[in-house]
Amino acid sequence: xxxxxxxxxxxxxxxxxxxxxxxxxxxxxxxxxxxGVLDVSELDxxxxxxxxxxxxVLPSQWLPAVWGDFEPLWKNKxxxxxxxxxxxxxxxxxxxxxxxxxxxxxxxxxxxxxKGKTYxxxxxxxxGYCRGMALxxx
Numbered sequence: 001x002x003x004x005x006x007x008x009x010x011x012x013x014x015x016x017x018x019x020x021x022x023x024x025x026x027x028x029x030x031x032x033x034x035x036g037v038l039d040v041s042e043l044d045x046x047x048x049x050x051x052x053x054x055x056x057v058l059p060s061q062w063l064p065a066v067w068g069d070f071e072p073l074w075k076n077k078x079x080x081x082x083x084x085x086x087x088x089x090x091x092x093x094x095x096x097x098x099x100x101x102x103x104x105x106x107x108x109x110x111x112x113x114x115k116g117k118t119y120x121x122x123x124x125x126x127x128g129y130c131r132g133m134a135l136x137x138x
Contacts, residue, residue: 004085004088004089004092005089005092005096006089007089007090007093008086008089008090008093012086012089013040013090013108015086016040016043016083016086016087016090017039017040019072019083020036020037020038020039020040020042020043020066021038021039023067023070023072024038024070028070030070033068033069033070034068034069034070035068035069035070036065036066036067036068036069036070037065037066037068037128037131038124039110039124040090040108041107041108041109041110041121041124041125041128042124042125042127042128042131043066043087043090043128044090044094044107044108044125044128045107045124045125045126045127045128045129045130045131045132046062046065046066046128046129046131046132047062047087047090047091047094047128047132048094048098048105048107048128048129048132049128049129049130049131049132049133049135050062050091050132050135050136051091051094051095051098052098053132053133053136054136055136057132057135057136059084059088061135062132062135063084065131065132065134065135066087107122107125108125109121109122109125110124110125
């Protein structure tokens with residue numbers, strides 16, 4: 001495992017993105033259920049709200065929000081620790097970007113290409129930010 005202060009590289013971001021979506025079985029009944037966070041852009045938004053808010057939000061509070069009603073079934077402790085460390089490293093990267101001042105904070109927006117044109121998708125990030133704010137609504 002890398003130092004928890006090392007930003008995720010593109011391959012690790014892709015791995016975390018795939019994990020978030022693939023943790024819900026394609027045949028699962030999702031009707032009326034909270035699917036939790038489904039991609040890294042939404043996770044980025046949620047973590048940005050969590051770390052920039054006025055109160056501390058512990059992993060015991062934000063992790064259930066990530067899973068929603070679909071907490072993964074872990075093969076072993078190491079699998080959980082690998083995914084959790086990716087999340088913590090990404091959260092720490094956001095903290096350093098907001099506090100450091102030597103680099104500009106940049107939200108992790110997704111992009112889609114349609115007919116050769118690239119569109120920036122911000123909806124997922126905003127949904128995540130709202131999810132994160134709700135964790136400390138009081």
